[in-house]
Amino acid sequence: MVLLQVIVGGLLLGAVYALFSSGLTLIWGMMNFINFAHGEFVMLGMYVAFLVVVWLGGGPPVFTLAAALALFALGVGIYLSLVRHVIRGPMLAQILSTFGLALLLRYTAFWIFSANFVTLPQTSLAGTVKLGGLFLPVAQLVAGVVAICLTLALHMLLTHSTIGSRLLAVAEDRAAAMLMGIRPDRMQMLAWGLSAGAAGIAGALMATAYPWSPSVGETFGLIAFVVVALGGFGSVIGSLYAGLIIGLIQAVSAFWLGAIYKDIVVYGLFVALLWLRPQGLMGKA
């Protein structure tokens, strides 16, 4: 019974992993570009939620929406001011641009918020529910379910809408898309907004259920790499499965081996994946 509890907890957290990783995979698939600051976007989403609760006293719908909008704007801003200029530059510039951004955001957060762990003040999602013998914190349950729904929604948006077709067209062949009357620059800007927005929502959802500090950005960034590598670069539905799997593996290894080892197991899995199946489980070679 305890193991079942651990498994469900891991899957709920894994759903949130899936949501922010789908943002990373979107950028990778669109632009063949890795955002090293993606984990920091999640961390910023958490602090946006925190500030909205503390200053304005908004409930979960308010601060989640605020985090989504703030990070969407940040993503668009970073695309316009930074990424657009380095994307056709040398590889070194591409990697350094978001890597430097990650350091900048992480240590600015340390400076402003200090290294202490914080939790959100009591929200309307407090308490636990009993589901068939399992005790689940409401906040975790809501975060997991909302994250799954949003990841699926992003998948549907990409596969079943005009905007999605345009995004995929730009990803497939930029020049041909341009000839079809699609503006690649605008689509890539939108992709950055969606990607950062997804990270922001995931951050706000996790803020309701878990304590955090500025250092979580690095951990979430690496987890997003692992999820994307497992799910296949560029596949949102792949990152949904992979996110759930990683959440599950993390929870079970923390339960059996001890909490320190959960990250070792996950990063070890990543290295093994790069060795054995670099295109990911769902990816095409």
Next chain:
Amino acid sequence: MKQILPAHWPVILLAAALLLYPLILPGAFYRDIGVTFLLAAISASAWNIVGGYAGQVSVGHSMFFGLGAYASLLFYTLWGWPPIAGVPIGVLLAVGLSIVIGMPTFRLTGHYFSMATIAVAELIRIFTGTWNFVGAAIGLQGPATARGWWDLIFRSELPYYYLFLAVLAILLAITAVIERRRFGFYLRAIKASERAARSLGVPVRRTKMKALALSAAFTAIAGSLYVIKTGFIDPDSGFGILISVQMVIVAALGGAGTLFGPLVGALILIPLQSATNTWFGGGGSGLTYILYGGIIVLIARFEPGGLFELWRRLRNVFRKRLHA
């Protein structure tokens, strides 16, 4: 100008300045900066071989640095070896690890290598922190007092300064030779376009592997030198991400893929770093990394070639004006 002065006069001037620096500025503070500068220049020059010349951007080079550092102190802790005796073992381990990393990731192009290096470095850091054999989170300590000259423990910074300077000179000499050899041309061809290089018959994977192994070996030596001087290592000071960050930023600031770029980068960054630490006190280290992040972003956005490229462009503009 060329007739009056030999073509290599800036290099000769630089070498003379580095040789005389601790004699001209004898204070302990300046010598400490000098030693830190040399160590940063060695690590960044080692990174530069694979990250600069070959264009394979590693953001986890701390794994090699840490291996060298831990190898030096582990055998002292186990059997009382002098730290310098651990250097060849650290180099061997680093080369072995570089093969483990390079074999799978160099089959692929692009960002895979960067992602793999950051994940492996992090994996090793966390793992080291839980492994009692290597001191877990507390780390390892070197000999407290010298048992003989072979422990290389000196009261003065001066012997360290000249030891590090000698290693840097050897590393730069090797890099200068590589630059002129076929191997160096292979590296630059791969950096410019891997596909084009392969179509011209460059053995791409083998060349990248060799560059990574050489780079790893010298980074491990830098790690050993670090603990020979400080006598202490823990997971964060050996394998921490900021160790990797410093190598990347020092090389990129001066000019990645140029012989003296890392040296110039260290020349600017290390005094800047100790200045921010002095101005902002103990809490300054956080600000140092905000500054690092900002500099990295600015380099990537405006001048990915680093200061060397900027200098070349300004010189050309100046010359055109002169001739116009």
